[in-house]
Amino acid sequence: MAVPQRQTMRLLSQRLQCLSKPTVVRQTRSISSRYSNATKRTVTTAPSPTSHLHEQLSAGAGARNPLDVRAARIIDAEAKAHNLQRMRIAGMGLILSMGGLAMVIFNLDLDSIEQAEKQRKGGQQLDASDEGNARFQGKEVHVIGAGDGKRIVASGAGEQVELVETGTSSVPHFPRTIYLPSSTDPTRIPGVVGVAQPNADANPGNTANQEEYTLVGLGIRTVMWIQVYVVGMYVRTNDITALQAKLVRNVNPTASALIPSEKEDLKKKLLDPEESRAIWAELLAVPGIKTAFRISPTRSTNFSHLRDGFVSGINNRTSEARSLTQGGTTEYDSEEFGRSVQDLKAIFKGSNAPKGSVLVLSRDERGTLDVLYQPKPEQGDQAMERLGSLPDERVSRLLWFGYLAGAKVSSQGARDGIVNGCMEFVERPVGSVETMVH
Structure with a gap:
């Protein structure tokens, strides 16, 4: 018996909305002139059909009938739009995360990491960049002097090469x-x-x-x-x-x-x-x-x-x-x-x-x-x-x-x-x- 009652209520709800008469609200407005006192003379006017229709639509939009098919479709469309927006934001976040991860991997210096790991296992606390600076093309690097007159030379096998610092390790x-x-x-x-x-x-x-x-x-x-x-x-x-x-x-x-x-x-x-x-x-x-x-x-x-x-x-x-x-x-x-x-x-x-x-x-x-x-x-x-x-x-x-x-x-x-x-x-x-x- 529950199903027929529910269908009956759905049909009655639509008919009751059409049969219900809106309450006529009378408004008063003051009319003043040089022959009368504005506080003593009032005119009663009825609301216009346009304003009554707007109020009725506003009231219906604010309190939709949950059994109304149209209202259910609107609610479903809004939920889908909300979920779609969340999916887009999540997708953008995933793409940015993958791009950042790829950038970090690209910037990793695997040679320096491997060398630092070997030094850590060997119990030595050395700077890999300093060790790299100590040799140039198989020759030992020496710094002669200091300040503006400093010279950097690489010596080995009877040959000496003067060097210039590049600014990167x-x-x-x-x-x-x-x-x-x-x-x-x-x-x-x-x-x-x-x-x-x-x-x-x-x-x-x-x-x-x-x-x-x-x-x-x-x-x-x-x-x-x-x-x-x-x-x-x-x-x-x-x-x-x-x-x-x-x-x-x-x-x-x-x-x-x-x-x-x-x-x-x-x-x-x-x-x-x-x-x-x-x-x-x-x-x-x-x-x-x-x-x-x-x-x-x-x-x-x-x-x-x-x-x-x-x-x-x-x-x-x-x-x-x-x-x-x-x-x-x-x-x-x-x-x-x-x-x-x-x-x-x-x-x-x-x-x-x-x-x-x-x-x-x-x-x-x-x-x-x-x-x-x-x-x-x-x-x-x-x-x-x-x-x-x-x-x-x-x-x-x-x-x-x-x-x-x-x-x-x-x-x-x-x-x-x-x-x-x-x-x-x-x-x-x-x-x-x-x-x-x-």
Whole structure:
């Protein structure tokens, strides 16, 4: 009997709502005039049908009949919407948590953790970064002096290398001078992958097939807050005088060195997006000076990631060049340049670049790009391999612009370090820096 009674009550509830008459509420309002007293004269008016309907709907919305089908549907839809919103918030929280976990894992230095664990088990309380700073490419590191006159050298096997601090414990030092194969080596076949002779103990210094390069400045490339690699710019020691002269004469054509105010003017130009492009375009004009970038990853990576960064820098510089022509054609719109960029991509293929390995991008006086790589520089007997060569000077020029010129460079720290190194060059008379290095 319970089911028929419930259906009867549901039918009666709808009919009772239709038959119930609303109570007529009479309102009074005062009408005042100059002939009557407003407090003594009132007019009774009935509520309008619109206001009565609004009150009835408001009362029905506030107290829905739980047996009403429409009310049940509304309640069900509201519950679904609430649950759906909670699911969306929970999903966003899950995605953020997974992204944060992935970021933490990516930033972990497994080598340092493993080394710290070994030290903990052995009962030694040592700083892993200090131990890493104690050696450079298999040689012991010594600090001579203190303050501004401090020198850092790595000694071993009858050889001594002067070092510069990088600012990160992952790759703590860079050499002040390096030796790279000469592009005039008669045994070299352009475009063919080969092995370049290293600066071995038995053949140190600037030999027939090796040329000395001096560090200009360095910095750390970061993506967001993650350190990717340390990069330093080198110039062939024999070309320092030419670099000095061009930098000085850009500000003062008759000077041999710059005074402090002129140095500030040059520094502003080298940091300006437009003027820096013009200055470095002149410095990298061919035939000209030889330069190189030395890159050492602060964490294990691969050539694909490095290649993508290089190509992205080239694309940014070509976009800037097109914007300067206001939509006109540039020297980078040809099919030949497109093929050269593809050849650059082909050089970096299918290999890992472990933490501390060395990648060198060198640019000769004709703008030819050479790519050299040494996976384990701590092993002095391991040669630096030449991965490939690219004769199109536009590719190397845009790669260099990616660190030196334009609005947004690949590493602002490296750009600042290189500019500061140039300031040290121009404050000395032209030709004196090259003599000091030798």
